Amino acid sequence: MIRESDxxxxxxxxxxxxxxxxxxxxxxxxxxxxxxxxVLPSPLRVxxxxxxxxxKLLGGFITxxxxxxxxxxxxxxxxxxxxxxxxxxxxxxSAFYPYVVFLQTVPIVAIAPLxxxxxxxxxxxxxxxATIISLFxxxxxxxxxxxxxxxxxxxxxxxxxxxxxxTLVKLRIPHAISHLVLGTRISAGLAVIGxxxxxxxxxxxxxxxxxxxxxxxxxxxxxxxxxxxxxVFVSTLLGLxxxxxxxxxxxxxxxxxTSSSGFENE
Amino acid sequence: xxxxxxxxxxxxxxxxGGISVKDLSVRYQVGHxxxxxxxxxxxxxxxxxxxxxxxxxxxxxxxxxxxxxAPTAGHISLAYRTRDSDRVSNHIAYVxxxxxxxxxxxxxxxxxxxxxxxATRSGAANEKLSVAAxxxxxxxxxxxxxxxxxxxxxxxxxRNSIARALVTDPDILLLDEPFAALDDMLRTRMNExxxxxxxxxxxxILFVTHNIAEAIMMSHRVAVFGSRxxxxxxxxxxPWPRMSEQxxxxxxxxxxxxxxxxxxxxxxx
Numbered sequence: 001m002i003r004e005s006d007x008x009x010x011x012x013x014x015x016x017x018x019x020x021x022x023x024x025x026x027x028x029x030x031x032x033x034x035x036x037x038x039v040l041p042s043p044l045r046v047x048x049x050x051x052x053x054x055x056k057l058l059g060g061f062i063t064x065x066x067x068x069x070x071x072x073x074x075x076x077x078x079x080x081x082x083x084x085x086x087x088x089x090x091x092x093x094s095a096f097y098p099y100v101v102f103l104q105t106v107p108i109v110a111i112a113p114l115x116x117x118x119x120x121x122x123x124x125x126x127x128x129x130a131t132i133i134s135l136f137x138x139x140x141x142x143x144x145x146x147x148x149x150x151x152x153x154x155x156x157x158x159x160x161x162x163x164x165x166x167t168l169v170k171l172r173i174p175h176a177i178s179h180l181v182l183g184t185r186i187s188a189g190l191a192v193i194g195x196x197x198x199x200x201x202x203x204x205x206x207x208x209x210x211x212x213x214x215x216x217x218x219x220x221x222x223x224x225x226x227x228x229x230x231x232v233f234v235s236t237l238l239g240l241x242x243x244x245x246x247x248x249x250x251x252x253x254x255x256x257x258t259s260s261s262g263f264e265n266e
Numbered sequence: 267x268x269x270x271x272x273x274x275x276x277x278x279x280x281x282x283g284g285i286s287v288k289d290l291s292v293r294y295q296v297g298h299x300x301x302x303x304x305x306x307x308x309x310x311x312x313x314x315x316x317x318x319x320x321x322x323x324x325x326x327x328x329x330x331x332x333x334x335x336a337p338t339a340g341h342i343s344l345a346y347r348t349r350d351s352d353r354v355s356n357h358i359a360y361v362x363x364x365x366x367x368x369x370x371x372x373x374x375x376x377x378x379x380x381x382x383x384x385a386t387r388s389g390a391a392n393e394k395l396s397v398a399a400x401x402x403x404x405x406x407x408x409x410x411x412x413x414x415x416x417x418x419x420x421x422x423x424x425r426n427s428i429a430r431a432l433v434t435d436p437d438i439l440l441l442d443e444p445f446a447a448l449d450d451m452l453r454t455r456m457n458e459x460x461x462x463x464x465x466x467x468x469x470x471i472l473f474v475t476h477n478i479a480e481a482i483m484m485s486h487r488v489a490v491f492g493s494r495x496x497x498x499x500x501x502x503x504x505p506w507p508r509m510s511e512q513x514x515x516x517x518x519x520x521x522x523x524x525x526x527x528x529x530x531x532x533x534x535x
Contacts, residue, residue: 150366151366152362153366153368155329155332155360155362156332156362156366157378157383159332159334159358159359159360159380160332160380160383160384161383161385166382166383170379170383171368179369256370256414258367259416260370260414260415260416
């Protein structure tokens with residue numbers, strides 16, 4: 001855990017130093033060990049490839065980013081609706097929750113080929129896979145948030161003879177927003193993974209779709225290790241950007257609801 | 267209407283807020299009674315202090331009166347000043363031990379909540395006036411209105427909570443150990459606030475506390491809870507209006523002795 005007394009600058013300097021130490025070791029290991037570039041290219045070579053392939057990588061970043069964000073957005077919307085549905089009655093949860101868990105336990109790589117068969121080699125299937133893989137954290141967190149409201153607050157609403165709708169809109173949903181953000185943070189990473197997995201199955205040559213996942217399969221076939229490492233960096237960057245976007249929304253648009261829960265200090 | 271500021275009115279037809287409880291029983295599980303055969307008559311505008319050991323059913327009694335817990339047996343009748351039909355839903359207000367404010371709403375919006383939940387709303391301008399009046403009455407000035415609960419001190423949070431309870435102008439106010447978490451200075455100030463609010467607008471108040479001095483200062487009568495029912499009701503002869511100086515009076519010391527004695531008797535049996 002990072003202590004709060006550590007200043008942001010100090011953290012940043014330390015983290016950067018570790019990064020440079022790591023790349024330096026990597027660089028000299030490759031040079032001194034005379035490792036073949038197909039096995040492990042040097043960091044300089046990877047940098048060079050990032051520059052040479054910048055338009056492909058940028059295009060992949062944008063396409064995969066779009067699919068991830070769309071999948072994530074669909075998860076947030078669909079997951080919240082399912083959560084609201086679940087929050088309405090205990091018997092609904094008992095009846096349907098096992099199937100949501102079941103959906104979660106089905107390995108996505110197992111159903112991806114099926115989805116490709118049904119929905120085609122394209123953007124929509126990739127988004128669908130991203131949605132399915134990132135749905136569960138939203139559903140479970142939103143449901144928990146909606147039903148874990150303080151008893152006294154519920155009494156306060158009952159005392160005012162507040163109906164089901166008012167209790168939902170003025171109490172349960174505002175209370176669940178910080179839980180939604182927590183779920184979405186987990187889902188953000190999953191949506192990127194789901195998109196790239198989807199793109200593996202879409203592959204190259206079957207359509208004009210170019211995402212980070214299709215770049216990976218393409219470059220793997222050409223044994224371009226340097227480009228593969230480059231695309232790993234770009235994928236990581238995409239994951240960070242997605243998470244950053246979720247955090248940014250939580251701290252700006254949703255600040256009123258998330259600030260009281262204190263989780264941004266974690 | 268002339269308001270009697272010294273004693274509660276026994277004329278329940280004219281004044282709302284009277285409470286009559288007959289043979290009230292509450293059981294959460296079979297064989298495990300929280301309240302059993304509880305009887306009490308509370309006059310309109312009376313302040314009743316409720317004391318007793320933890321877990322003796324004081325809070326359950328308040329919840330039953332508020333309709334938050336269904337009685338297993340017995341009967342509760344409440345008299346209201348039903349000026350208009352909508353008020354029926356807002357004649358009872360409850361103040362919890364913790365302020366139970368909605369953390370995503372500021373001071374003003376928290377007080378507005380009961381008005382928003384009413385079946386028929388009276389319009390934004392009227393609501394704003396009611397909220398402002400309630401906030402003024404508890405001493406929260408407009409500089410605090412846009413603060414969120416996490417930005418408030420414990421005392422201010424409690425004032426916020428009381429303002430929310432008063433905004434619908436209830437006939438009956440139920441206070442469930444509202445000041446237990448506050449320090450003595452603040453507790454005394456809050457007691458004075460409640461008394462002052464009562465003198466401005468008398469209403470029936472039930473006040474649960476573990477603090478005997480508070481129970482005496484704040485009430486016309488003190489109900490001592492035994493296990494599952496009210497064991498003793500002690501009349502409180504201290505003159506009105508109540509002042510903090512009375513805490514050092516002979517009458518107060520005597521009354522303190524009587525209530526403590528009753529409490530210890532209940533504890534033994």
